[in-house]
Amino acid sequence: MAMNRFEWASARTAAEGAASGATTVADAMLPVPGGPPGQAVVLKAGGIDLLDLMKEGLLAPRRLVDLRAIAGLDAIAQESDGGLRIGALASLQQVAEHPLIADRARALAEAAGGSASPQIRHVATIGGNLLQRPRCWYFRSIAHRCLRKGGGKCFAVHGENQYHAIFANEVCAVVHPSTAATALVALGARIEIVNAGGDVRRPLLDEFFVAPETDVQRENDLKEGEVVTAVLLPAPAAATTSAHMRQSDKQAFDWPIADVAVVLERDADGRCSKASVVLGAAAPVPRRARATEEMLVGEMIDEKLAREAGHAALEASTPLARNHYKQPIFAALVARVLLRAAGQG
């Protein structure tokens, strides 16, 4: 299917993008009752997901407002408080290769570096990656008017659901599409958002994402007239280590069927003092494995504990007819990533 014809404009500042009359991609994809289709103005960064949606006929904007000319929005730099600021237009390749990220936030470097293909990583931005829409094949099919597109049902719950959620899947069984998000939530990242009036808000990424029970038609709390300008990583505590791994059908260039990020803080004697364990491709939003996190605190990490932690991560899982196989994969992957983050894998 060919893309619809559209106008092109270029924002020179984030405020100009926010004031461009753009709506969110989620709103632009919903049917307008009684109205003509294709009237939306939509913001564009790398454009990877937008082009996919437009080629499928799921999105037909009147105008794209390109954000790529905004000066400095692709910069990655250390802030005065020791945190890292990753401009929203930084490419996944920049994120994967940046020495400060490799040094301070290995989980993010590994998640970004393993995403998609080199060709896509050079173009896709971290901001666009976090805002991309889910990859559920029913959601991506023009023939299926699912809940998330304003229709009446989730086709995945009783359909072909082998790549779908094993947690929190009662309303809509998509998995969150961003692998970088798995690592960023584990790292306690915030997302910086500006509006046309110049107001800035910086919610925790974990709280920015929206579960289907709250609103099934959007994956995040981005509002009309807002532009994502950066991802902010807090300064890590002294003895912090992290890791991310994925398991896919194919070794390269495939969506993960499971991915896991672990961030560990440890005492001088090596005991875990704080753990973040987040599961990706597991639920509609990145899923914290809280039972696992709790059982790690105060312990020395070894293989036996890692295996127990992997099984604990499955607590509250509700697999669907075709995705029970994900449970042992997550259990094994949590153990493996935990050992890797602890320097034993």
Added chain:
Amino acid sequence: MRFSVGVHGLRARMSRRSFLKGTSAATAGLAALETALTPAGAAAADDPQVFGPEPVSITLRVNGAARTVAVEPCATLAEVLRGPLNLTGTKIACNRGSCSACTVLLDGVPVASCSMLALDVGERAITTIEGLANGDVLHPVQAAFIEHDALQCGFCTPGMVLSSAALLERNPQPTAEDVKAAISGHVCRCGTYPHVVDAVLAAAQARRG
């Protein structure tokens, strides 16, 4: 007076008048590049410029030459290369960025040209498979692909060759793992991967002399 679209320095110069009239670039594009016109509404000069949906005249740097072409904003780079620019060595297979047959280099970096709008290219230099050889002298990667029988149907080959050539520019002494990572985006249904790895390693050696 001329205007530039501020897209990574994209030089889509066109007159405000030709834009406001919505004149198709077939009649106005090239002329607008040469004709300085005074805008009627100079007060609006600070507003972002809006182009399309009619064709816009842009100049792309392709294989060392400046090529001016009229493109609709919805045209992908792959469509413009294969259509008006007649560079059909760039293949469109999945058209979703999933197979990398459409790979071209932008300033030496591999990108999926099916998943990028032509208006996104700006001033970056495009290298397609047609631009890799030096006259009649094949690029070492091309010669090695022939020598090592690294292709069958050939549909993935232009992209494979470009990704491999880009690898050798940034890493002249790659390992087999480096080569596999560099071509990890490419789908080859004929299964030529082992010969591609052999060819690229041989090309690296040939380049070092």
